[in-house]
Amino acid sequence: METARWPRRRWDLVASCVAVNLAAGCTYDYSVYSPVVKETYNLTQRETNLVMNFGFFIYALGSYGYGICNQHFGPQRSPRIGCGVMLFCYAILVLNLLQPVVPGVAGAVLMSLMIGIGWAGQATSLGCGYQRVCQVFPESGGIAIGILKTSLGAGGALAPAIFFGLWGQRPPENILGMKLFPAFASCTLAIAVISMTYAVDAQPGWSPKEGRTFSLLALAMVLITGTATANSFVPLGAASDALLAATVSLLLALFLALACVEDKQLPANEVSQDRSPMHIKVQQASKTLEFWMYTVVFSTAAGSGQLVFTNLSQMAEAIGCSSQSEALLCSFSFCNMLGRLSFGMACDILQHRRASRTLLFVASTLLATVGQLLLHAAALQENVVLLFVGVCCVGLQFGGAFPTLVNVCAARYGRATLNGNWTFMDAVGNGTASLVFGSYLGSVAYDRHAGSDHHCYGPNCFALPHLIMAVICACRTIISILLIYLHPRNRQIRHSLSSLSASCSIEEPMVSFDIDASTTAGANSSASVGVSETL
Incomplete structure (x- = not known):
């Protein structure tokens, strides 16, 4: 078979x-620029948190529309439109941080609105890419999604290290750098989204070496992120410059290696003969108790990390180690990345052994x-x-919940x-x-316990919230176990929902490319692999 050429190459x-x-x-x-948000708009800690968290809420309100947008505009136009929206919102965000035209709480509300709408725009790219x-890659979905989610977590460690390393000054002294960080992030995302839209017409297939390639890619991501994290622990100087150069070089080498991977494919229908793919839309899925139990479990996992x-x-700052804030952030992001990678690989292992992938939610809750x-x-x-160890444990469970949710939804x-289903949940x-x-x-x-300057110091600042969160996580463990016993297969209900959706003529523009008949049949059949298995 002739080697596929760009942009039809899967890699x-x-x-x-x-x-x-x-x-x-x-x-x-x-978290990188939240201190300057607090100072610029003279906010309390709760108001500072609400800037991001109301942004998440706005993001959630429009979640169903993201899937509709992708279905209507397709995998090329939809991410580009979303990217344009995100760039516009982040431009307003950065300009108002640099020169607050809208000051005080009103400025914070504007920032929250821009963050939420901007994240809504970028969600079109993430959802499109995962699907x-x-x-x-119908036979390597678990590890593939795990690596993508790993990359999402790794970005949190790479971005501050590269941006502030190139700047030559770190937070909290680098006030201007913290204000410009969202501009760096949004412009980088725009370039990446444009590149993805030229590669989405890659064709379904399977190669016996793809598992090995994904494993090497995972190791490369760990090495790159580990190097970036080490850079955050080293004072600025020759050593940090060397680690920064190594991080950038390894990142460029990673993309060059992926561009050179040989993409010899076998038709997907040679590895799967199941001809009963699931097509359950969010309207049907959201009517089941199972759907909302999974949403509660995931919400608690996300809440533990976001706390x-x-x-x-x-x-x-509260315990007197504000100089370690970047190291703590990179440690959280590094463990977040490890959680996404390890739980993604575990999804494939549990699928092949016909074990419940919801067990990974149980493991996540215990870690939390x-x-x-x-x-x-x-x-x-x-x-x-203890702060570093606790942050690492929470980061690991936080990252692990994301690939688990994607694989369970699929x-x-x-x-x-x-x-549509994953984005909404x-x-x-x-x-x-x-x-x-x-x-x-x-x-x-x-x-x-904060003073008049809205700063809090001492043991009372965060002790009680973490104890309450630990109790909530223990309750979440019980819900995860109930999901395993109450909804181990539920095949009859899911197949009836799938038939109902199919009768409504579900369109699937994500696979409406010029694919030959045999490959199309194989891809459709492969979409059902694992549906009949225990989750």
């Missing part, structure tokens, strides 16, 4: 999606409980070591409708978590 799609997720991880790094990769991620700089208890102890004892409701879960846990729970104790 070019992977490379562009990795770039999109790395850049999207930059745009989610609100298309699942369709193009830490949103307040990380203030947590370090331990991490929150460690952070509670760190706050009481003002112990930096298997429960079908790859053809993954974009992800946005509702994140929006609820950010508002309830990241904003209210994370700031209630801080603001109560």
Whole structure:
């Protein structure tokens, strides 16, 4: 078979999606510039958190529209339109940070609105990429999504290290750099999105070496992110410059290697003969108790991470180690990346062994409980070591929840409708978590003990919220176990929902490319692999 050429190569799609997720991880790094938001608009800690968390809520409100947008405009026009919206919103955000035309709380509300609408724009690119990769790699969906989610987490470690390393000055002294960081993130994402839209017409297939390639890609991501994280621990100087150069060089080498991977494919229909793909749209899925139980579980997982991620700089300041804020952020992002990678690989392993992938949600909740208890102890004892260990545990469970949700959605409701189902569940879960846990729970104790300058110091700033979060995570473990026992297969209900959706003439523009008949049949049949398996 003739080697596929760009843009029909599957590995070019992977490379562009990795770039999109790395850049999207930059745009989610609100903790990098939250201190300047607080000072610029003279906000309390709760108001500072609400800027991002109301942004998540706005993101959640429009979540169903993202899937509709992708279905209507297709995988090329939709991400480009969303990217344009995101650039416009972030331009207003940065300009008002540099020169507050709208000051005070009104300026914070404007920023929250721009963040939410901007994230809505970038969500069109993320959803499109996840769905298309699942369709193009029907036999390696778990590890593929795990790597993309790993890239999203890795962006949080790479972006501050590269941006502030090139600048030559780090937070909290670099006020101007923190204000310009959103501009750097949004422009990087725009370039990545344009590259992805030229690669989405890669064709479904399978290669016996693709698992090995994904494993090497995963190791490369760990190495690159580890180098960037190490850079944040080293004082600025020759050593940090060397680590920065190594990070950039390894990142460029990664994309060059993906461009050179030989893409010899076997037809997808040679590895799967199941001809009953799932096509359950969000209208049908949201009518089931199972759907909302998964949403609650994911929301709690996201809330545990956002409680830490949103307040990380203030947590370090409260116990007297504000100079470690960048190191803490990179540690959280690095463990976030490891969680996404390891849980994504575990999804494939559990699928092949016909074990419940919901077990990964149980593991995630246990990690969250331990991490929150460690952070509670760190706050009481003002112990930096416990703070780092707790942040790492929470980062690991936070990252692990994301690929688990994508794979469960694809298997429960079908790859053809993954974009709409995953986007809605992800946005509702994140929006609820950010508002309830990241904003209210994370700031209630801080603001109560803060002085007139809106700063809090001492053990009372964050101890109680982490104890409450640990109890909530323990309850989430019970819900995850109930999901395994109450909805282990539920095949009859899912197949009836799929038939109902099929009778409504579901369109699937994501696979409406010029694919020969045999490959199309194989791709459609592969979309159902794992649906009949225990989740």
